[in-house]
Amino acid sequence: DVKVTQSSRYLVKRTGEKVFLECVQDMDHENMFWYRQDPGLGLRLIYFSYDVKMKEKGDIPEGYSVSREKKERFSLILESASTNQTSMYLCASSLGSRETQYFGPGTRLLVL
Amino acid sequence: KQEVTQIPAALSVPEGENLVLNCSFTDSAIYNLQWFRQDPGKGLTSLLLIQSSQREQTSGRLNASLDKSSGRSTLYIAASQPGDSATYLCAVSLYGVFIGGSQGNLIFGKGTKLSVKP
Numbered sequence: 001d002v003k004v005t006q007s008s009r010y011l012v013k014r015t016g017e018k019v020f021l022e023c024v025q026d027m028d029h030e031n032m033f034w035y036r037q038d039p040g041l042g043l044r045l046i047y048f049s050y051d052v053k054m055k056e057k058g059d060i061p062e063g064y065s066v067s068r069e070k071k072e073r074f075s076l077i078l079e080s081a082s083t084n085q086t087s088m089y090l091c092a093s094s095l096g097s098r099e100t101q102y103f104g105p106g107t108r109l110l111v112l
Numbered sequence: 113k114q115e116v117t118q119i120p121a122a123l124s125v126p127e128g129e130n131l132v133l134n135c136s137f138t139d140s141a142i143y144n145l146q147w148f149r150q151d152p153g154k155g156l157t158s159l160l161l162i163q164s165s166q167r168e169q170t171s172g173r174l175n176a177s178l179d180k181s182s183g184r185s186t187l188y189i190a191a192s193q194p195g196d197s198a199t200y201l202c203a204v205s206l207y208g209v210f211i212g213g214s215q216g217n218l219i220f221g222k223g224t225k226l227s228v229k230p
Binding site (some may be wrong): 004024040041042043045048090092098099100101102103104105106107 | 123143144146153154155161197201203217218220221223
């Protein structure tokens with residue numbers, strides 16, 4: 001079974017802090033994705049990566065950056081957290097383009 | 113721009129009923145469509161994936177159909193159970209080439225929250 005894990009289930013941070021969200025998958029998947037999910041807005045793609053050290057912006061990349069130094073790990077970085085980044089963050093991976101995406105359990109981030 | 117709509121936003125049914133969840137999309141140039149399930153506070157679980165060349169896919173009590181020309185998909189749940197209570201999301205994968213070669217981006221609907229009462 002594919003397993004996608006995220007470093008924290010719940011996180012509370014202060015405005016202005018640098019925040020790291022980690023995602024690890026154990027199935028040698030090429031593609032990895034970061035989404036945020038907000039009530040009324042649904043899931044929105046922040047960034048994705050189709051290979052090590054490769055990244056592409058999604059629909060809402062502002063205020064975020066990503067890092068993929070190893071194939072199994074994809075990190076989302078909030079350079080200076082703001083209250084409007086309070087959200088549920090979901091990581092996903094897929095073997096190839098357009099194949100089933102497997103999601104992690106999510107990280108609920110609260111920025112005070 | 114592709115938009116995915118799911119109606120209704122919420123649905124409550126008694127246990128044992130057969131039910132249909134609806135998904136519509138504005139651009140028929142999709143590569144595939146997926147249905148996901150999300151339990152409260154959790155991640156998404158993939159239920160079914162239908163390729164654009166297919167008409168339907170089945171898994172247990174679930175059956176998903178796809179009509180690309182009309183921009184519609186349905187998820188049929190037979191003999192519903194309280195354990196089916198969750199939010200169901202559909203998502204389409206676009207046809208086309210993106211910068212960097214990744215074609216795996218999904219466009220999600222906002223989901224239908226299903227409650228099955230015992």
